[in-house]
Structure formats: C-alpha cells, structure tokens
Amino acid sequence: MxxxxxxxxxxxxxxxxxxxxxxxxxxxxxxxxxxxxxxxxxxxxxxxxxxxxxxxxxxxxxxxxxxxxxxxxxxDPDMLTAAQAMLANELHIAEPILKGRLKAEPTDCAAIRMLAELAARIGRLPDAEHLLRRVLELTPGFGAARANLATVLYKQNRFADAVAELDNVLTDDPDNAAHSNLKAAALGRIGGYDEAIALYEELTQRFPDHAKLHMSHGHMLKTVGRQEDSIAAYRAALAVQPGLGEVWWSLANLKTVRFDETDVAAMEAALGDPAISVEDRFHLHFALGKAAEDAKDWAASFGHYAQGNAQRKAQIDYDADDISRHVKHVIDSFTPEFLAARAGVGHDAPDAIFILGMPRAGSTLIEQILASHSMVEGTMELPDIPSIAMREGRDHGDVPGSWVAAVRDMPAERLAELGAEYLARTRVQRKSDKPFFVDKLPNNWLYSGLIHLILPNAKIIDARRHPMDCCFSNFKQHFAQGQAFSYALDDVGRYYADYVRLMQHIDTVLPGRVHRVIHEALVADPEAEVRRLLDYLGLPFEEGCLRFHENARAVRTASSEQVRRPINRDGMDRWRHYAPWLGPLETALGDVLTAYPQVPPLR
Structure with a gap:
C-alpha cells in the first residue's frame, strides 16, 4: 500500500x-x-x-x-470567499471563483449549488434549474439543493413540479416551516386551496408568533371567499407585528374593510418608526391612502398614494420605452401578409378563453360571469403565455418583444406544438370536465398575436375601462408582483396608450378576432352585454351569468370581494375626486382619453 x-x-x-x-x-x-x-x-x-x-x-x-x-x-478558503461574496451580493467576485472551482472539480456539489443560486439571482432560472438537477443527479440526498430546486420551479410558475419536489424535501425534514409555507403557496397556485389552508392552519398553530404565516393564511382564506376568517388571520398577524405594512395593505385591499381611528393611529405610529423597512413603509402609505379615501379626505389620500408609489418605483427597474418598442415590434411584424401566410396553423383546440387588457379594467368581473356558465371553468391569472413567449425569444436577444423574431422564424408545426404545450401546462388548473376555461391574465394583450397563431380557435376578450378610471385605479393599487408600469402617473398613462395602440392594430389586421367589453356599458346594462359576450363565444345564454355574485369559486385577484357582490357603480369615477393632481396622467394618455366614449357624470 x-x-x-x-x-x-x-x-x-x-x-x-x-x-x-x-x-x-x-x-x-x-x-x-x-x-x-x-x-x-x-x-x-x-x-x-x-x-x-x-x-x-x-x-x-x-x-x-x-x-x-x-x-x-x-x-475551504475559496468556498468561504465565494460564500461571503454571495452574502454581500458581490456576484462578480463569486462567479469566477465558483467557475474556477468547477473547472478543477466538476462534481463539487457545493460549488454547483452556489453557482445555481447565482444564476437564479440574476434571473437565469432555467440555468439554475439545470445546475440543481446536476447536483441532485450526483447527490440525490442533498435536501438543501432539492429545496432550492423547488423554489426555482416555483419562480418559473411550475407549481405542480415545485410541490412534487417539496413533498420529497418534507419527507426528510417534516418540521421545516419554510418548506411547508412554500408548498402551501404552490398549492394555492394550482387550485389546491383546501390542502393549502390546512397546512397554514397547522403552521400558525405551531408557530403562533410568525406574523407572515398568519398573513399568508389570510391571503388563502380571502381567495376562497372566507372574508371574516381572512380578516381574523390578518389581525392575528398584526397582533404579533403591528408594523407589518403588507398586512395593513391586505386589509385595505379587501375593499370592504373600513379602518377606524385606532387602526389609522397604529399605521401612523408604525410609519413614524425610523426602523421599519422600505417595504413596510410603502405598504403603509397605500393602506393609509385607502383609509383617507374612505374618509373622503382626497388630498391626504393622494399624498399617501403618491408617496407609496414613489417609494415602490425607486425599488424597480422600469422603462416605459421598452413597452413602446415591444408594441412597435409586434405592429411592424404582424402584418396582413405575415398573418395570411400562417393562416390555419397552430393547435385547433377551442378550449381557452383569454380575457386580457389593463389590470383594474373589470376582467375579474367578466371571468366571474363566464365561470358562472355551465360550460366554462374559471381558473386564475395564468402565467403560461408570457413564459412561453420569453423562453422562445431567449435566443433572439434580450430585448423587448424578442419572441416576435422567434415566431417569425418558426415552422408551422412549431406553432402547433406551442399551442399543445400551453394546453398541457394549464391542464393542472382545470378541475372539471367543462369544455372551456378562462385564462384571465391582463398583460396577455402584449401576446394577443401569439395567442392567435398558436391557438387560432381560442377566444380573446378585451376588457376595456375608461382611461382615467382605469389608470388611477392602477396607481392606487399596490400589486404583489409585476405591473411595474403602475407606480407613476405618466408611466401608467403611456402603458394604457400602448395597449390601445396594439389592440387597434389587432382589430385592423384580424377584424372580429377580439371581442371588446366596455366596462361602463356592462355596468349600465349587464344582460345586454352578457348576451353579446356569450354570442361571441358561441354559448347559450344562462341566467346564472347574471347571478355571478352567488358563485363561490376561488378568486385570487384584488377584485375578489367586489365580484362577490352584484354589479354596482361603487368603484367608478373615483378619479374625478383626484383630478387636481392627475395632470401627468392626462398628458400621457393624450388622444386615447379624448377618443374614449363619454361616461355618465359622478353621482
């Protein structure tokens, strides 16, 4: 030896x-x-x-x-240096150390896992997934890597896959509250509400002093319509952490809660604490904006909304020009000749009904109406079309609308494959045997041309609301994720104008392809508009569609409580109270504002 x-x-x-x-x-x-x-x-x-x-x-x-x-x-000194760089978010230091390590030791699972984390941090989620799968191929028992994989899958909107990995993780580590919390969140995204609520009930009992667990529990209870229980869960979170801004905003976001003087004082006290986080601070401003709005103190309300938006905008990277370039790219490419050359391609299934447009334009109301029909299943805001578009465009440059170049080069059979993929990806959301289902992601308006090409028999509904009403409603709504355009009045106005510009183009090159529902018309004469809508879909009229508020289905959006009430005008024309401060919005909207049908004056 x-x-x-x-x-x-x-x-x-x-x-x-x-x-x-x-x-x-x-x-x-x-x-x-x-x-x-x-x-x-x-x-x-x-x-x-x-x-x-x-x-x-x-x-x-x-x-x-x-x-x-x-x-x-x-x-290991090198791994410690890399770990310290990752902790300081100095990725440019960590990356060469890890790559050098793997060049010398290709099976170093700790280094592979850290490189996967680095890839995830810069948004390269498929790369992170590939690296983590390599780790688990080498070391199937590496539970931390499997948990990381579940998180990466969740961030890619592959919720069922995330649940499967978390089941494996929790088998080995059943007492891990963070993994159980992520599993409950993933279950909620695939309609597993009962199991998710049961998990949260267990977790909040085991960890009663964990405020964010109570908050997540409240979110899930709100989704299934258990409003009083959701309020109780939110209040339990505040009992633990009175300054948790997201909980105050969650209460405000129910739209039905009215804050009393004690609530307002508690929020103002939290806002006055210099130690609270920026995230808590802007959530508190949004909640106080709603409290002042309910009290009809319009100046104070706008002041809080403006501060909340400014603080949120400072945290994000948004360039309105990117959306304008994206829209121009689609308009320049989706010409009559381009579409004619691809007529008859795509997957021929008629199952999907897309409701798109601006957020806060009444899309949840339309979905609730359709989900009350015996032949239509409501799902939620599905992320699959943007995910497919971004993936296909990845090899055509990291620029807005790069998916258009990918589509331009696609053979006909690839378009059909993408349609089939979309139907397969959304199958997990369908809990019944109804022939049609709703995909209500507003931002799909950017991909309306792609939807037409891959699913030519799908229906497309454009939910349209008065520009000032819709845009200001976005401005005073803090979204949990996405909608980066909504945090400045000029940005939201430009976004609305770009949306109208693209939809006008689709109307021109594909006349009759999109059915438009004007929110004010729907509120004024629900039966007439519902009949027009069902005629477009080729469905018989059903009285249940007019009794949509009796539908007990789960609703995830900010309008969840509003659509559980009969149609009303409560949210309409609110912008008029704030008119003195909305000049930048009017300027950004320009001709789009003057071209919109007149709405009745505020009553």
Missing part, C-alpha cells in the same frame, strides 16, 4: 488514488480513506471517495460521501 498519506502532500496522495481508480478501485478507496483519516476536512477527498464507491457499485455509501464533501465546504 502507498505510504501513509500524512507522509506526502495530500494533493499527491489524492492524485495517486485517482490513478488507481481504473485498475484497482478497492485500493484507490483505501488510499482515499487514509487521506480522510488524517485530513477529514478536505472536500476533494470525500468527492473522490464518492467516485470510487460508485465505481464499486456502493451507491448509498457514495451519496453519503458526496454529502460529507458538501459539509466540508465550510472549511
């Missing part, structure tokens, strides 16, 4: 063991284990032991050796 490993440098001893693997793996393993007995903190030795054990068919022992190598990373 080779001389004791402490008699020669460790690298030489390990190099000798590597040379033995092919000819004498048993002797190689003995050599590696001798190194480990003398220097147990050398991760490379454990990785080499895993390699030899796999060669010998001892898979379980090999996995244990891989996990031990991961644990030894804390003793």
């Amino acid at each position: 080779q001389a004791p490993s402490d008699a020669i440098p460790v690298p030489d001893a390990l190099a000798y063991a590597r040379r033995l693997i092919g000819s004498d793996p048993t002797r190689a393993l003995a050599q590696v284990r001798e190194v480990i007995s003398v220097t147990p903190h050398v991760g490379e030795a454990h990785r080499l032991a895993a390699l030899v054990l796999r060669r010998l068919g001892r898979v379980a022992e090999a996995e244990d050796a891989d996990l031990e190598a991961v644990r030894m990373a804390v003793h």
